[in-house]
Amino acid sequence: MLTDLHRGWLPVYRETLDGFDPGGEAFAAADWRADDVYHGQLATACEPFLVELGRRLTREIDGGGAAVRVDPRLVADFQAYLLDRFELALAWAVETDAKVHCRLHGIDPASATRDDYLAYLDKTFADAAAYHRFYLEFPLLGRWLAQTTGQLAEHGAQMIGRIRDGAAELSGALFGRPLVAVRTARLGRSDHHAGGRSVAIVEVELADGARESVVYKPRGLEGEAGFQGLLARLRDDGVLGFAGRAVLPKDGYGFEALIPPGRNRVATREDAERVYAELGGYLAIFYVLGGGDLHFENVLVADGHAYICDCETVLGALPKGWPRPSGTLMDSVFRTGLIEWPRSGAAPEGEMRISGYTGGGGYEMPMPVPQVDRLQSFASSVSYREGVRVDPGASNRIFIGEELTHAEEFVDAIGSGFDRVYEWFRKRPDEAIACVRDLFSGSGVRFVNWSTQVYSQLLAAALHPRCLLEPLEADLLIETVRTFPASGTRTRPCPTGRSRRCGAGTSRCSASRQAAPASSTTTRPRSGRIWRRARSTTPRPGSGACPRGTAPSSASTSPPGCPAATSRAPTSPRRASSGRPRSGSSSARCSANRTRPPPGRPS
Structure with a gap:
């Protein structure tokens, strides 16, 4: 019964840790292996899931046809996005665990060196069993990492397959030249719907070597096409000179x-x-x-x-x-x-x-927001800061x-x-x-x-160690708001x-x-x-x-x-x-x- 209840994440979790080889060469040259990301952004704390996501996407890329090539950089984009989504949760969890470690081992965080901190990370995330012990302490973190890894892998495989299958139609509708390769993707350009999927801006290469970008939306675009039709009608009737843009609606995406x-x-x-x-x-x-x-x-x-x-x-x-x-x-x-x-x-x-x-326009956040200090030491922490400035770009x-x-x-x-x-x-x-x-x-x-703010505040609160330690409380709150x-x-x-x-x-x-x-x-x-x-x-x-x-x-x-x-x-x-x-x-x-x-x- 429990296996069926947790089928949305448990199979991915098991497959990820069972297949993890800490000494393997998988993605050895990946961007997240750089020290400022691996230790500073704590990629080490979710390394098995980064590897598993890369493995699944690589399998999809290698199994497709050769008509449209897919650059391996696309895999790195998905891995970076996974790490970015969990940066705050990882920082909070590691900070909490590090404080317990220092207390148990009589370590003074103020006098400990960077080498002491890195030794702690290496021991805490030494192998699959060590990762499992850590996620048992923060079960919500382990579950969300597994669930999101599976969702992103499905999202990426689906996007790649749809671009490959519709390359000819996409070329004619948007570019007027054959599409020959998929280069990169900027993910998270919208809220997440329908299994964690979000809008992506995909860079493609055309037959003449030019690079262009297309917006991929994993939802139906009949409304977008209808809106463009309405603008065209108003434009043709001489009401206003609205500009049109190409929309290619497909079955459930576009x-x-x-x-x-x-x-x-x-x-x-x-x-x-x-x-x-x-x-x-x-x-x-x-x-x-x-x-x-x-x-x-x-x-x-x-x-x-x-x-x-x-x-x-x-x-x-x-x-x-x-x-x-x-x-x-x-x-x-x-x-x-x-x-x-x-x-x-x-x-x-x-x-x-x-x-x-x-x-x-630019503005200051009206409330304190959590910020991560990447100090690569036991002094690393998450703190709430006031007056944080945001510049959306106008x-x-x-x-x-x-x-x-x-x-x-x-x-x-x-x-x-x-x-x-x-x-x-x-x-x-x-x-x-x-x-x-x-x-x-x-x-x-x-x-x-x-309101969207309700969800954003709930998700931010659920990343706090207290919720990461008690998943049932987070489940009850989020399910109540999501359902009613x-x-x-x-x-x-x-x-x-x-x-x-x-x-x-x-x-x-x-x-x-x-x-x-x-x-x-x-x-x-x-x-x-x-x-x-x-x-x-x-x-x-x-x-x-x-x-x-x-x-x-x-x-x-x-x-x-x-x-x-x-x-x-x-x-x-x-x-x-x-x-x-x-x-x-x-x-x-x-x-x-x-x-x-x-x-x-x-x-």
């Missing part, structure tokens, strides 16, 4: 053209206005279709155009029975994530911002030359782009509904169960019964009736201008939500939701609260209301 990084500079203010108009157009699309999650990582600017790089959330689709937060800010343009949530007063300089319009922002622009300076351009797209939907609702249904029918959609909806909501099945839950806490349903709006009330936009006065908002209760959040006067004769009435008098507290989602449920309703884990590495 490939996309890479949006080139570092090319978000324009020459003139007029060029910047055109980009901001496109951003206003995206705001209208996501508002009308009920979408969200347009934080700064999902918005990119390149070559004078704005792009959305993750369109799983363009359609608002909630499970049957989940109420929509109509008449509140949660039903306004703020839910898209492109605009910062309203606040009183100006934001402090350097504060973390996550919206697509103003996020992406690839979503627009520069005129070297000067960073600000959305507040381009309100007219954003409003113009919003209006042009919004009016396209408003003036031809039936045609727009048919267009959206045809483009998105059958595509997967995503809604947020718990947020507080204040009830568990309800997908109306089609075909939803599947993934490890990141999202539920995905492939039903076309959820993937495409089913009625005009879902797609028909409400009247009015939206963006300009979105900052001065008072939620209006009732079924007709004002898209920009302003509260019309009670004496107004305008249609429901029309912001033509300029009165901003607040409604009574009792009435205002009646339109709000229940306490604790907002994160399950709106993906823009999430505080995402900080991207990038602390500098």
Whole structure:
């Protein structure tokens, strides 16, 4: 029974330690063998799993056809990614074990030498039996290493096989030249879903020797293709000059053209206005279709155009029975994530911002974060530090030359782009509904169960030695959050019964009736201008939500939701609260209301 219960990791664990040869030459020249990585980053503490991952991927590479070569460097990329994911957990576990070792052997950490520390590491990780003893002390660490090793090996083998099998189609759709080799992969470009898989940027070699990059996504891209079709329709109808990009959807996965990084500079203010108009157009699309999650990582600017790089959330689709937060800010343009949530007063300089319009700049972490000291001595430790600075790179922002622009300076351009797209939907609702249904029918959609920050904090806490020592506690907490909806909501099945839950806490349903709006009330936009006065908002209760959040006067004769009435008098507290989602449920309703884990590495 226990073997069956732990089948997700135990076979990999056994195979890894049974096949480990501490004196072997396997991957002797690997990057992680360098002293600063082997001892400094503690690759020695997970060496058997690095070797096992490399062995499995090498077997897949050698067993494939010769039409598309695979560079051995790809194996090193996967090994480095495994080590990077476990750096904090390894550091915490080794620090704890080293303190016990010093206490038992009467070693003074302050006076011990580096050689003493290396001798401790060599003894602790001498052979397979020694590794097993260490992982028995930290069973959650051993289990996660085994499970992640198996998942990464499957992910890598699957990616390699899919590129090889689809090389001809991929060449024609994205490159126009034959693809002859796979060189490298940058992993972890998204959250992990469906067995630990994540987006990867793969560098390939073409027949003429050129190197190009392609985005591999281990999930269906029908929604991405539908979104590109909608942009093409708007472009052909003369609404806005959105730029398109190639998308190749396959069965359960797909490939996309890479949006080139570092090319978000324009020459003139007029060029910047055109980009901001496109951003206003995206705001209208996501508002009308009920979408969200347009934080700064999902918005990119390149070559004078704005792009959305993750369109799983363009359609608002909630499970049957989940109420929509109509008449509140949660039903306004703020839910898209492109605009910062309203606040009183100006934001402090350097504060973390996550919206697509103003996020992406450097900031200091608002809370202490664990940092690893790689001292290669018994003084090595993990400590929480305040004021850690993060620089995501601002690839979503627009520069005129070297000067960073600000959305507040381009309100007219954003409003113009919003209006042009919004009016396209408003003036031809039936045609727009048919267009959206045809483009998105059958595509997967995503809604947020718990905020991403909840998961990031839980995972960070589970890496602490106390959790690594007590796996049942970590299992209970994570399974509870992963399985049940947020507080204040009830568990309800997908109306089609075909939803599947993934490890990141999202539920995905492939039903076309959820993937495409089913009625005009879902797609028909409400009247009015939206963006300009979105900052001065008072939620209006009732079924007709004002898209920009302003509260019309009670004496107004305008249609429901029309912001033509300029009165901003607040409604009574009792009435205002009646339109709000229940306490604790907002994160399950709106993906823009999430505080995402900080991207990038602390500098």
